[in-house]
Amino acid sequence: MDKMNQEKLNSADWESLKSLRTIFLSETAGGQKDYWSSSHLLELYHETFAQRIGWKWDAVLKDFSAKAIFNKKESYTVLDYGSGTGIATEKIVEHLGADNISDLWLWDKSRQAMEFSAQNLEKRFPKIPLTKLSEVQVPGGNWILILSHIVNELSKKELIEVLSLAEKADYVFWVEPGTHSTSRRLIEIRKKVLEKMVVLAPCQHQKACGMLSAKNEPHWCHHFASPPQEVFQHSFWGLFSRNLNIDLRSLPVSYLILGKKDTQALATSSEARIIGRPRLYKGNGKFLLCEESGVDDVLLLEKNHRSLFKDYKKDIFSKSIVK
Ligand SMILES: C[S@@+](CC[C@H](N)C(=O)[O-])C[C@H]1O[C@@H](n2cnc3c(N)ncnc32)[C@H](O)[C@@H]1O
Structure with missing residues (x-):
């Protein structure tokens, strides 16, 4: 995909981004129809919201020092569930290293989004084989499931399917906006898989989540990523911030990294x-x-x-x- 000229966004483009944001902020986005109405909209998203999501993935993967789990020199299929424009896959490949990735599988209920992400990723990583799924499948061999900014779009039934998929993966990387509701959903997911998987991050332990106690109801598990410094000098991002009323400094993120049952926990519970x-x-x-x-x-x-x-x-x- 050619990088769009960010300076050339017109007022209709900004309105499209505002409408998309309204959908994303909706608590009841589950069961939504395909909102990707054009490849131009996907491109607008990719150059704006998706970049911010990418900075969250950067923080999560840097913090997790993801390579620690790849010292066995095994390679993995990456399945991006709800791939959108492919930013999560881009970041996983960047951080884990192309040598650790045998192939990329994309799944999105929007055919248009899947096409877009495939083109984007084939350009970025031409040597890694890529498959666009026509239905969700479990890869053979070692594999990683990644999910990004999707939890509030999943119906109950879809969530059950995703969890059953997650339990078959070697690793699951799940990144969400750090809002109260998405964090609470991730906490529920953690609770559901706790007996079957190992929680690698952000938790320091494998016990029940402390956020579930009544006194912690107002709180949620979130952290703040930092955007790259250049963003603050860039006129486009200034415009983005003003037009969409988004504070560039604030990048809240909630996330969960899981490993299959026999994975060794990474954190020390004394901290x-x-x-x-x-x-x-x-x-x-x-x-x-x-x-x-x-x-x-x-x-x-x-x-x-x-x-x-x-x-x-x-x-x-x-x-x-x-x-
Ligand atoms: C907010 S976008 C996030 C896209 C991408 N993961 C990212 O982080 O930029 C959510 C994506 O999930 C897709 N989606 C929603 N429900 C889905 C489902 N049940 N199965 C597959 N894709 C789904 C949507 O079509 C959309 O592309």
Whole structure:
């Protein structure tokens, strides 16, 4: 796909992006008809919202240091369920390395989206064989299931199908916008697969999620990714921010990385994972901390956690601490 000239978006394009956003923000998008009305709309999406989604994947995959699971030098089929324009697959290949990927499988209920993502990915990774599925299938051999920004579009029945698929995968990477409702859906999914799979991230433990306790109802599991610095100097992204009323600095993300039953958990349960943004005051801060014993709001003193208070100014995606 040729990169579209971002500066040339007209008012109809901005209106199309606004309408798409309204669909995405809808809590009841499940059962929606195909909203990809043209390849131009897919292109607009790919150059805007999808890029932001890509930055979330960058943060998740960088943080997870995904290569740790690929040191066995095995190669995997990647199945992108709800591929859209293919940004999640792009990021998985970039981070895991093309050598670890034997082939790419795309599945989207929109034929137009699947065509678009196939063209995009064939251009980006011409050496990796690619298959456009006409129905969902389970790959033979090692494989990874990826899902991105789809949970609120799945009906109950589709979600059951996705979970049954997930349980057959070697790994599942699932990235969603960091809203209360999408995070809560991922937490429910985690609960459903907990007996059958290993939770590799973001959790530090394999116990029930602490967010499920009544006192944590107002909270949700989310982290903040950082967009590339150039974005803040780029006139197009300034326009994007003004026209769509989106704060470029805020990239909330909720995610889940799962491994099949015998996968070794990566995190150490002696550490607590910081959720969301801390509230920093003079000399101290309130942090929402997740650990095996639960999720709690904890007051930390700056003098005891100097590097944490300093790091938070530049890297707010995720941190774990020993209390
Ligand atoms: C918000 S878009 C996200 C696209 C892409 N994953 C991304 O992160 O940019 C959701 C995509 O999921 C697709 N989709 C929704 N429900 C689906 C289903 N049951 N099976 C396959 N694709 C589905 C839509 O057609 C759309 O392309």
